[in-house]
């Protein structure tokens with residue numbers, strides 16, 4: 247599982263969330279969600295574990311700022327179950343758990 251796949255996953259989740267929660271902004275995510283997406287990508291790039299990231303329960307790094315953590319958690323809570331329904335592969339579920347671990 248590479249970093250870029252995680253970035254794609256985060257982007258997909260933000261899109262699902264924005265389309266449902268901020269429908270007035272149309273097809274592309276609203277400025278707020280674009281900013282959140284950029285921030286999340288940046289955090290993934292700067293993850294000290296990189297490719298060797300530990301799984302959720304072992305992750306000790308809380309790299310999100312308080313505000314951004316709350317925003318991304320809202321996205322995960324909303325988009326997570328919907329994404330898993332659409333991509334019911336075990337690999338995806340595992341990836342999702344890894345990402346979620348960072349925002350706890």
Ligand SMILES: [Zn+2]
Nearest residue numbers: 264268276279
């Ligand atoms: Zn939005």
